[in-house]
Amino acid sequence: MLPEVYNDTVACIYNVDGKCKGMLTSKRLHILQKAFDQAKSSGLHGHIKPSPISFASELVGLIARKDISASKHVSKKIKDSFSRILPSHITAAFQKWALVTKGKMASPLDHDPKFPHYWSEHPRDKVLGANTNAFSSQFSEFSICHPIYHENTMLLATRHAIYSAAVSTEGTATFMLLPSWNKDMTTNPCALLCRKYPHMCKFLGTIPLNQPQYAKVPFWNNIQIPLSKHSWELQQVIAIWSTKGRVCLNAHNKDWQKELAKEIPEAKWEIQNIHSHPYQTAFGSGQHAGQQI
Secondary structure, eight states: OOSSOOSSOEEEEEOTTSOEEEEEEHHHHHHHHHHHHHHHHTTGGGGOSSOOOOHHHHHHHHHHHHHHHHHTOOOHHHHHHTTOBOOHHHHHHHHHHSOOOEEESOOTTTOOTTSSEEEESOGGGGGGTOEEOGGGSOOOSEEEEOOOSOHHHHHHHHHHHHHHHHHOSSOOEEEEEEEESSSOGGGOHHHHHHHTOTTTEEEEEEEOTTSOOOBOOSEESSSOOOOOOOOSEEEEEEEEEOHHHHHHHHHHOTTHHHHHHHHSTTSEEOOOOOOOOTTOOSSSSOOOTTOOO
16 A cells, blocks of 8 residues: 555555555656666666666665665754755756766766766666766766765865866866855865865855755655755855866857856856966965865
């Protein structure tokens, strides 16, 4: 039996004992089924041990991994962040105007299927087409990164994006979307790190607390409980890029920032001309290339 009565069409995921382990919207179920089939047809399943038995069994494992990841954290803020998903119009805008094709630190349960590539923390998620361990290689090309709200994880992701931009010989940009705990950014570890590398980091804007918020969660356990109202600015948006990345963005559309602002109107944008000089500053005067991260 379904644990609750729903107006929408949902899928219930059962274990071998017939117990419902979790529920998915039909849209997310179709996304996962397509990802599973594509990974299988491309030969990815042949390199995974133990070998996948069925799509249904992998769904049970996926829900279990999500629960285990969340249970590692005591803070409710961090636990809830596993279900705080960017609205689709935000990811669509970055794909259209900022050349984004990759989602860093995502999950099969919430990644945007419009991105050809995404990274998950769990090796088993390869069954569903994910790349794994975002820190195992450089952030390359153009990507969006919305990590869980764990201070060390967010700081590591920011540091890795800066390192990737520093050593890249190609055009690369990582758009970090991070929660802003307070309006005074001087105590934010990620912002403090970015201020050390103003030639590679630019603060683009913030989505205020009182504006439209996170996307509706497409998965839940037993009862669909709405996320609690958060007390922070939704996101601070920071671009971390190489000089060639800035050149590529401006060549694609010199008004790309204005176009982002049009399609994400709830954000407060700091629109400035982005130059291609390697020492163009973003946060103000600061140190330049050649520093140690």
